[in-house]
Amino acid sequence: MGQGQQEQVATSLAGAVSEEISASLAPVDAELERRYPGDPGTRQPVHTVYVPGDAFASDTIRSWGEKALAALDEHAPDAASFAAVLGLSDDLAEPVYARVRAKLEHEPIEDLRVDFEDGYGPRPDAEEDETAARAARLIAEAYKNGTAAPYMGIRMKCMEAAVRDRGIRTLDVFLTGLMAAGGLPEGLVLTLPKVTYAEQVTAFVRLLEAFEKAHGLDSGRLGFEIQIETSQSILATDGTATVARMIQAAEGRATGLHYGTFDYSACLGVSAAYQASDHPAADHAKAIMQVAAAGTGVRVSDGSTNVLPIGPRAKVHDAWRLHYGLTRRALARAYYQGWDMHPGHIPTRYAAVFAFYREGFEQAAGRLARYAGRVGGDVMDEPATAKALSGYLLRGLDCGALDIAEVARLTGLTRADLEGYAAPRRGDLTVSTK
Template identity: 90%
Template sequence: MGQGQQEKVATSLAGTVSEEISASLAPVDAELERRYPGDPGIRQPVHTVYVPGDAFTAGTIRSWGDQALAALDEHAPDAASFAAVLGLSDDLAAPVYDRVRAKLEREPVEDLRVDFEDGYGPRPDAEEDEAAARAARLIAEAYEEGTAAPYMGIRMKCMEAPVRDRGIRTLDIFLTGLMAAGGLPAGLALTLPKVTYAEQVTAMVRLLEEFEKAHGLDRGRIGFEIQIETSQSILATDGTATVARMIQAAGGRATGLHYGTFDYSACLGVSAAYQASDHPAADHAKAIMQVAAAGTGVRVSDGSTNVLPVGPTSKVHDAWRLHHGLTRRALARAYYQGWDMHPGHLPTRYAAVFAFYREGFEQAAARLVAYAHRAGGDVLDEPATAKALSGYLLRGLDCGALDIAEVARATGLTRADLEGFAVPRRADLTVSAR
């Protein structure tokens, strides 16, 4: 056949076959869209800070930032000393250190939860009522004054019988207080702890539906995180993944799955000395959480370390190395969020996060440019990889590891371009013939 001659095309199937197959798969198409809507495309905080309800004040966020800066001043007063503690390369030392200090001055906390569960404990009802009302007032004022973290809310007590009524009342007082102060903030975040059965998630949905009706809010306005702290929340008695049931029971309201390092470890009988987020039991739980949440729009968060960076410099450095290593390990496993329990954890949280995004920045940018322009190179990327590359850059921008100007210089792409790659249409993720 000569060059330019049109190829003869022949088919064997009747035209109705495709139509019949599409009709038969229509319920599956609808189910895919409902159960797996994809990532919500909004910012995910790099951490969650928990502060007991009686300890939370209007100055908590600034205090955490100031304490973290003081820890740097005392134990790593310059980029070289900080890099030496954490093993950062020479080329990353100054950019990371400078960004960490700037972050602690500008936005020390990305996500804060006022805790009415384990960190608060049982209190007289009047005392918890007052603390919940105060939390609502302070959070509303913080958003009004521009001093709030991007995400703020409470962790209530769980849905187990001994504390159920108390948890419901605290949630009601808190949300009612926010409404009275002007409405629910965009960054509202609620955490339901110690979930063991999907029915407890259903109960939480019922609570939120009733609150929305009472205040004329759109159905589904209030979402919540599910905290995974028990073996029953991972595997049911029949061997199925309970956490997957929980996501579906939330009816689209679940925003995150948060791993609880110490409760979960204790539930499995792990001795106290070995309870950590890198224990094999933790890896198993988080892997199931990750697979269950994939494609649903629910994000997965790692847990915390209880080794605090306090005391003499040698002790602080040891704790920093541990926390930095655990954070980097989590990032490599696509757990982009974790818990921080002490202001001294903030320097190493941000150092690990910033180094993670900066050290891979040039390669990610080059690969995304090659994909965008269908250029050559030694890696042939698919749409799903372009999604991951742009998501990587966006997360780096959101937390402050990267600047929009340097990303634009390296890629020639705008933030809107990156968001287009990061949240593609479902059809764009199908395997294409090349």
């Protein structure tokens, strides 16, 4: 048969068969769209900084940046010394150091949570009321004058009986204060800690619904993060994954799952000296969280280290190496966000993030360019891999590790092109172009 001859196409099934199958699967199609909408495509901060409610002030973000820069000036005053501490390669030393300093000057904190839970503790009601009202005023002012972090909000007390009423009131005072100051900012984030049962998530959803109704807000305007700090939040008494139930109980409002390193470790009986984000118990919990959240649009965040980079230079360098290593480890495991507890953690947070994206940039850009141009290479990439490659580049752009000009130069793609590859239609991921 000649190559130019047209093939004869024949079928055996009537069109009604396909129609009947599609009709039978329509409920499943709808369920897939509802439960697994995919990543929202919005920016995910690389970290969350927790500041106790009574310590939060109008200059907190600027102060953290200045303290972080001072730590660099004192303990790693140039690119070579910083690279030597962290083991950065020669080609990464200067660009990473320069970008870290620029980040600390212009956007030292990407996500800030004013803490009314463990970092704040029990206080007289009048004092917590006043602190919550002040937090609302300061956050509203920060968004108005351009000094806010991209994301800001509060962590209230949990939904357990002993502190439930206090937590609800603090949230009410805070949100009401924001509304009085001009409305809810786009970057608002709420964190619900110590969740052990899906019913607590459901109760929180009802609380947010009541607030939205009271102020005439669109249903679903208020979302929240779920903090995973107990064994019960991972595994239920019947052996099922509680965290998966929590995501569904949030009714589309859950935006993140945050791992609580020390509460969770203590819950499992891990001794204090071994409570860390790389403990096997932590890896197990985060793996369950990651699988439960996959495809739902809920993002997973790693926890923190409590080893502070303070004291003499040798001690600071040791703490920096630890934090840098833990952050790089988390990034390799696709935990793109973590917690930072001290201004001295910020330089190594950004150093780890920037190095992660810059060292793999050229390879990722080249692979995506070949995929987009349908050019063969030494790796046979699929649509799902193109999604991962574009997502990697977009995350690098969002945090400041990469510039759009250099990405465009190596890929030939615009940001809109990258976003298209990063968020394909569901069926597109099952069809290879190779």
